[in-house]
Amino acid sequence: MTTIIDQLEAPVRVNGNPGYEWTPPGSFNELDSTLENFFVESQQSQERTLAAKLPDEQKTFRLGEPLRREDQFEGIIGCSASLREVFGQLKIVAPTDSTVLLLGETGTGKELIARALHNRSSRRDRPFVRVNCAAIPSGLLESELFGHERGAFTGAINRKIGRFELANGGTIFLDEIGDIPAELQPKLLRVLQEQEFERLGSTQTIRVNVRVVAATSRNLPQMVADRQFRGDLYYRLNVFPIRLPALRERMEDIPLLVRYFTARYATRMQKSVDQVSIKAMNQLPQYSWPGNVRELQNFIERAVILSPGKVLRLPLSELNQHNPFADIPGQSPGSRLTLKDANREHIIQALAETNWIIGGLKGAAARLGLKRTTLISKMQRLGISRALA
Structure with a gap:
């Protein structure tokens, strides 16, 4: 026989919803929390229902919500497969003292990656020194990197400590390394190999302990082939290359x-x-x-x-107005390629190269740096199928 006590101890369902139960005896705070969760989710559900009925022009995406922990890494925003691959490489090489070469187009975040490498290394409490090799006139770059003695050249009224010396014990980030003048490349190679150099105008050898991270948006192998960049310097920089994906x-x-x-x-x-x-x-x-x-x-x-x-x-x-796909050389105005068309062709090419295998380590999704489900979604959106390809 069920008593009044049994009925009081049975779980109470909020508005008949089994997902929100409160089992007495319990504190009123627990009940308040349960009711609050129910009403918050009910309100959000009503908002989603109302939003679904709005025209596309009136639907909005909320920007005020904070980013999740998994959506960022050392101040770098993103959770795509291609970026997660970069993070994985960064975690592997950061604890070492090995030279890292960052490859990627302008604006992909090479300096952020360089700082992340420094922050996750044993040198994190030591200096991080950045040098933009393209921004300093070639005549001043040697002095900027290695320093100079008083009277080394006209206008050198005081001794100057170079960036390599300032970075001693820490990390030096050589941005746009492809722009370093040919006459300075042997001296840079010596620092990378021997960790020593002389200031301009001095015969005293200075030894340093510096981790080098270099970056470039240029094609260094092609520059080596064209004799614009030393091959031995390239191989010394290319110990652990990391390619940063374009947006x-x-x-x-x-x-x-x-x-x-x-x-x-x-x-x-x-x-x-x-x-x-x-x-x-x-x-x-x-x-x-x-x-x-x-x-x-x-x-x-x-x-x-x-x-x-x-x-x-x-x-x-x-x-x-500025879409670069609007004017592709060799195409007439009537045959201009859109970004959607370019994406479609890129995916079809990857599928053809993998014999239309989507998943797995050798599938098209892995080759494109995408999740299998993401690639399938893109194929459906772009109308890609093997029968129509």
């Missing part, structure tokens, strides 16, 4: 980057921009982003400036 190769990271940059600039400009039209967001991957993350960053900063209210106003007309 067009990790389009799934764009929403995270938009959220991150919007929050940064909205805070800096004291604005409350926290949402963006879904229709506008869906147009961003249709652009190839030749300037990569740096171009997207500047684009979002401009959008925040143009946004008077809560909704981010993306100046999409600028992307249409």
Whole structure:
């Protein structure tokens, strides 16, 4: 026979929902928490239902939510397969003292990766010194890297400590290493091999303990073939190469980057921009982003400036004007290739090379740096099938 006590001790379902049960006897705080969770999810469910009924122009993507821990690594935003591969390589090589060569287009975040390498190494508490080899006139670069003595040349009124000496015990980041003059390459090779050099105008040898991270957007093997870059220096730099993907190769990271940059600039400009039209967001991957993350960053900063209210106003007309796929040499105006067409051809080529095998280590998804499900979704969206290829 069921008593009143049995009935009181039976689980109580909130609004008949078995997912929200409270079993007495228990504290009122526990009951409050259960009811609060129920009503929050109910409200969110109602919001999703209402949003689904809105026209595409009125649907918005929330930007105010904080990024998850798995969506960033050492200040680098993204969770795409190609970027996770970079993170994996970074974790492997960071604890060592080996030279790392970062390869990638301008604006892909090579300096962020270099700093992450330093921060995850045993040298993290020592200096991180950055040198942009392309930004310093060739006549001054030797002095900048290795220092000089007083009177070494006209205008050298004091001794100068070079960047390698300043980085002693830490890491030196040589950005745009492909722009270093030919006459300076033997001296750089000696530092990499022997960890020693002389200041300009001095005969005293200085020994240092420096980890070298170099980066370039240029084709160094081709420069070696053209005798513009020393082969022995290239092989000494190319101990552990890491290729950084272009933004067009990790389009799934764009929403995270938009959220991150919007929050940064909205805070800096004291604005409350926290949402963006879904229709506008869906147009961003249709652009190839030749300037990569740096171009997207500047684009979002401009959008925040143009946004008077809560909704981010993306100046999409600028992307249409500057789409690099609009003018491909050798194509007539009537046959111009769109980014969608280029993506489609790229995927079909990978599928053909793998005999239309999608999954597995040797499948097209792995070759493209995508998840199997992501590739299938892209194929469905682009209308790709073996029968129609």
